[in-house]
Amino acid sequence: MSYETECPRCKTLLVVTERSMGVPGGQEKEQGYCPLCREEVAEFMTDGFIVVKLAESQHQLLQTIFNASRLGIPLPPHVVASAANFIASGIVTIADDGKLNIPINVQHALVSHHQPLKKY
Numbered sequence: 001m002s003y004e005t006e007c008p009r010c011k012t013l014l015v016v017t018e019r020s021m022g023v024p025g026g027q028e029k030e031q032g033y034c035p036l037c038r039e040e041v042a043e044f045m046t047d048g049f050i051v052v053k054l055a056e057s058q059h060q061l062l063q064t065i066f067n068a069s070r071l072g073i074p075l076p077p078h079v080v081a082s083a084a085n086f087i088a089s090g091i092v093t094i095a096d097d098g099k100l101n102i103p104i105n106v107q108h109a110l111v112s113h114h115q116p117l118k119k120y
């Protein structure tokens, strides 16, 4: 089972996946949390556990911002606009010169959820 949901706190589009262990009668109530802000985003009965990842589109957007940040190149306005929810929630920070950055704690959170930002 897998479905998309939006984090109520940071508004990131997420994919919630149930990883069933196939254990008969082993159902327990489990929770899933937003990888970026730790808000609880899912709770249901399962015999396994709940995995929450960023939707591919959201991960690609962060990767685009990360690349531009590292290379010091400006982002097109439509990319900045589509990152509005990340900026509002502090997952992406905006400098005085208008350049976007991804804080190190956010980079670490992505690594620990197996969605690291790649350094090309």
Ligand SMILES: [Zn+2]
Pocket: 007, 008, 009, 010, 011, 012, 034, 035, 036, 037, 038, 039
């Ligand atoms: Zn969140």
